[in-house]
Amino acid sequence: MVKAIEYADASPEVRAVFDDIKATRNVPDVNNFWKWLANDPKTLKRTWESLKEVMAPGALDPLVKEMIYIAVSITNGCEYCIASHIAAAKKRGMSEAMLAELIAVVGMANETNRLVQGWGVPVDEAFRR
Amino acid sequence: MVKAIEYADASPEVRAVFDDIKATRNVPDVNNFWKWLANDPKTLKRTWESLKEVMAPGALDPLVKEMIYIAVSITNGCEYCIASHIAAAKKRGMSEAMLAELIAVVGMANETNRLVQGWGVPVDEAFRR
Amino acid sequence: MVKAIEYADASPEVRAVFDDIKATRNVPDVNNFWKWLANDPKTLKRTWESLKEVMAPGALDPLVKEMIYIAVSITNGCEYCIASHIAAAKKRGMSEAMLAELIAVVGMANETNRLVQGWGVPVDEAFRR
Amino acid sequence: MVKAIEYADASPEVRAVFDDIKATRNVPDVNNFWKWLANDPKTLKRTWESLKEVMAPGALDPLVKEMIYIAVSITNGCEYCIASHIAAAKKRGMSEAMLAELIAVVGMANETNRLVQGWGVPVDEAFRR
Amino acid sequence: MVKAIEYADASPEVRAVFDDIKATRNVPDVNNFWKWLANDPKTLKRTWESLKEVMAPGALDPLVKEMIYIAVSITNGCEYCIASHIAAAKKRGMSEAMLAELIAVVGMANETNRLVQGWGVPVDEAFRR
Amino acid sequence: MVKAIEYADASPEVRAVFDDIKATRNVPDVNNFWKWLANDPKTLKRTWESLKEVMAPGALDPLVKEMIYIAVSITNGCEYCIASHIAAAKKRGMSEAMLAELIAVVGMANETNRLVQGWGVPVDEAFRR
Numbered sequence: 001m002v003k004a005i006e007y008a009d010a011s012p013e014v015r016a017v018f019d020d021i022k023a024t025r026n027v028p029d030v031n032n033f034w035k036w037l038a039n040d041p042k043t044l045k046r047t048w049e050s051l052k053e054v055m056a057p058g059a060l061d062p063l064v065k066e067m068i069y070i071a072v073s074i075t076n077g078c079e080y081c082i083a084s085h086i087a088a089a090k091k092r093g094m095s096e097a098m099l100a101e102l103i104a105v106v107g108m109a110n111e112t113n114r115l116v117q118g119w120g121v122p123v124d125e126a127f128r129r
Numbered sequence: 130m131v132k133a134i135e136y137a138d139a140s141p142e143v144r145a146v147f148d149d150i151k152a153t154r155n156v157p158d159v160n161n162f163w164k165w166l167a168n169d170p171k172t173l174k175r176t177w178e179s180l181k182e183v184m185a186p187g188a189l190d191p192l193v194k195e196m197i198y199i200a201v202s203i204t205n206g207c208e209y210c211i212a213s214h215i216a217a218a219k220k221r222g223m224s225e226a227m228l229a230e231l232i233a234v235v236g237m238a239n240e241t242n243r244l245v246q247g248w249g250v251p252v253d254e255a256f257r258r
Numbered sequence: 259m260v261k262a263i264e265y266a267d268a269s270p271e272v273r274a275v276f277d278d279i280k281a282t283r284n285v286p287d288v289n290n291f292w293k294w295l296a297n298d299p300k301t302l303k304r305t306w307e308s309l310k311e312v313m314a315p316g317a318l319d320p321l322v323k324e325m326i327y328i329a330v331s332i333t334n335g336c337e338y339c340i341a342s343h344i345a346a347a348k349k350r351g352m353s354e355a356m357l358a359e360l361i362a363v364v365g366m367a368n369e370t371n372r373l374v375q376g377w378g379v380p381v382d383e384a385f386r387r
Numbered sequence: 388m389v390k391a392i393e394y395a396d397a398s399p400e401v402r403a404v405f406d407d408i409k410a411t412r413n414v415p416d417v418n419n420f421w422k423w424l425a426n427d428p429k430t431l432k433r434t435w436e437s438l439k440e441v442m443a444p445g446a447l448d449p450l451v452k453e454m455i456y457i458a459v460s461i462t463n464g465c466e467y468c469i470a471s472h473i474a475a476a477k478k479r480g481m482s483e484a485m486l487a488e489l490i491a492v493v494g495m496a497n498e499t500n501r502l503v504q505g506w507g508v509p510v511d512e513a514f515r516r
Numbered sequence: 517m518v519k520a521i522e523y524a525d526a527s528p529e530v531r532a533v534f535d536d537i538k539a540t541r542n543v544p545d546v547n548n549f550w551k552w553l554a555n556d557p558k559t560l561k562r563t564w565e566s567l568k569e570v571m572a573p574g575a576l577d578p579l580v581k582e583m584i585y586i587a588v589s590i591t592n593g594c595e596y597c598i599a600s601h602i603a604a605a606k607k608r609g610m611s612e613a614m615l616a617e618l619i620a621v622v623g624m625a626n627e628t629n630r631l632v633q634g635w636g637v638p639v640d641e642a643f644r645r
Numbered sequence: 646m647v648k649a650i651e652y653a654d655a656s657p658e659v660r661a662v663f664d665d666i667k668a669t670r671n672v673p674d675v676n677n678f679w680k681w682l683a684n685d686p687k688t689l690k691r692t693w694e695s696l697k698e699v700m701a702p703g704a705l706d707p708l709v710k711e712m713i714y715i716a717v718s719i720t721n722g723c724e725y726c727i728a729s730h731i732a733a734a735k736k737r738g739m740s741e742a743m744l745a746e747l748i749a750v751v752g753m754a755n756e757t758n759r760l761v762q763g764w765g766v767p768v769d770e771a772f773r774r
Contacts, residue, residue, distance in 0.1 A: 236505065
């Protein structure tokens with residue numbers, strides 16, 4: 001469990017996922033997340049397939065999806081997740097100015113979330129779906 | 130503290146903020162968040178001014194900013210914040226399909242954040258800024 | 259489990275805790291937290307004894323401790339805990355103005371916590387203990 | 388505060404707790420958590436006594452309790468707590484396969500928690516206690 | 517999006533998932549989570565398939581998995597998730613005494629997680645994997 | 646973005662904020678938070694102005710405000726924020742004994758927050774504002 005599973009030491013099942021990640025992302029090697037997750041081959045496969053589906057272009061632009069990922073990761077304080085999704089978003093065109101604004105919005109949202117809870121604000125009738 | 134400050138009962142200081150919110154957003158009345166926050170006029174004014182600055186168009190599209198706001202609010206479990214920012218995002222053009230994808234990404238991000246922390250994945254050298 | 263254990267229906271073990279809460283706080287009845295916790299008498303007793311020790315006057319003023327409790331509860335989004343500790347803090351002298359400032363600080367702290375994590379700020383050498 | 392209190396430098400009050408931890412767990416030394424907590428002897432004693440009571444065999448198996456501890460610690464992103472409770476769970480028989488499944492469940496639970504909050508799902512009548 | 521998708525109004529794609537849930541769990545109807553998620557058929561299908569895989573018997577007992585789910589949901593403060601997984605765990609044999617102990621462990625873990633972070637405890641060498 | 650903006654390399658806009666921080670706090674240099682935030686000059690300025698307003702003496706003592714900041718930062722697990730606000734609170738007179746009690750209260754509050762949510766305790770009528 002402790003360590004990364006490198007391609008050379010991986011089972012055929014794990015290699016198949018690694019190959020698909022490398023082909024889909026056009027990268028020479030997978031990043032640490034996948035090497036560690038390879039200790040649990042079923043979760044590796046399920047997570048990769050889910051991620052491919054969730055992050056694919058659809059009603060939302062892939063870059064917007066990466067930025068949403070960053071927003072969640074900052075709110076959860078997950079250092080690895082922040083770093084890896086910033087890298088992914090930059091590949092898709094996120095500029096430093098866009099990242100700066102994203103962080104500012106995440107900060108502000110965390111502040112107003114707590115103001116709402118501190119003041120016990122009830123949901124407006126107009127906002128009920 | 131307990132209750133909303135309605136325009137009719139508001140001080141000139143609070144009314145000035147309410148007027149600016151109504152003019153900026155082109156709405157007949159402010160929503161509950163502001164009415165409750167009006168119990169603390171300084172925080173009301175500071176929060177509105179910060180929000181206007183943060184949510185203004187810039188490197189990121191205002192709709193993208195609203196979606197980031199929703200992502201944070203879901204991750205924090207703030208019901209009011211989810212409801213109010215979904216309403217705001219819809220005004221700016223978010224479709225049901227976009228919202229569905231946004232929620233799916235937020236769910237997935239929360240899952241992988243915990244997988245990362247559970248496995249103790251170290252940050253890849255390539256991701257260090 | 260589902261419901262409150264009222265004094266009339268409580269075991270001697272639970273009644274002893276309820277009696278001590280009522281005497282210590284000089285209240286005619288315990289609040290819902292204790293009535294629900296009474297479904298698990300050991301946790302009821304341990305929690306009450308821990309709380310008495312933690313919230314007793316010491317290096318910090320009891321009112322300051324109640325305000326710290328509110329700060330944590332807002333950050334965790336625990337509605338019951340916010341409401342009950344606001345009531346407790348008011349009994350100890352917290353004014354509406356103090357509460358308003360407390361909520362403002364909690365909001366601001368949540369914002370800057372996320373700015374720090376978004377920007378990946380390293381700890382200053384001077385802050386290392 | 389800054390540093391660990393080692394047994395040799397500890398007060399009799401702290402030593403008594405350390406001795407009990409070492410005897411109960413059959414270990415030659417206490418782990419860092421207790422050495423740091425020893426800076427606050429009252430909290431050290433109360434926390435150890437609470438932990439002994441909470442983690443003792445009862446309706447739940449001690450290993451199950453350790454796994455619940457890990458689940459909470461991953462959700463809170465507490466690196467120390469994850470590491471120390473994985474070590475404790477392994478001592479009680481948790482295999483790598485069990486840990487992998489535990490992490491997968493924690494990930495999944497964090498995902499569905501957010502899907503529920505994003506969609507605003509109301510509690511089913513049948514689930515109300 | 518606003519409302520539950522009932523079986524009678526569901527698309528064949530959604531019905532297929534509902535049928536599988538009902539057959540797998542041997543229940544006459546699916547619970548609200550699935551009815552709301554049915555507004556996003558792809559996420560409905562993916563989530564159900566992931567959940568079936570993750571919650572299946574393996575190295576961990578299904579009841580233990582349900583209890584881990586409850587632990588995460590309490591830590592995230594997700595009322596729906598707490599209620600639905602308590603119901604699921606009771607079906608699998610969780611007694612009131614087991615639930616009471618589970619809640620007590622979750623409370624204790626949240627406390628010590630914060631003590632660790634407040635004191636800045638470094639990971640013991642022995643705990644490094 | 647990656648790195649600190651030192652005074653020597655800063656724009657006049659950033660220098661003005663740095664100068665105000667140094668004058669207000671009577672320190673020879675600003676801490677890392679501001680140097681990193683300087684990558685986003687607008688957020689730097691807004692955050693500093695907000696912080697000055699929120700942390701100024703008012704109904705609450707500045708030291709109490711710093712302790713509330715620490716409580717939030719521990720609950721969010723933000724290492725930088727914990728370290729920097731402990732330093733700030735010590736400057737304002739927080740003793741080691743006060744810090745120890747503060748951490749103990751934060752731990753206890755996190756525990757009881759989860760007990761409340763696990764047991765599903767309803768808000769007492771008397772606590773409704």
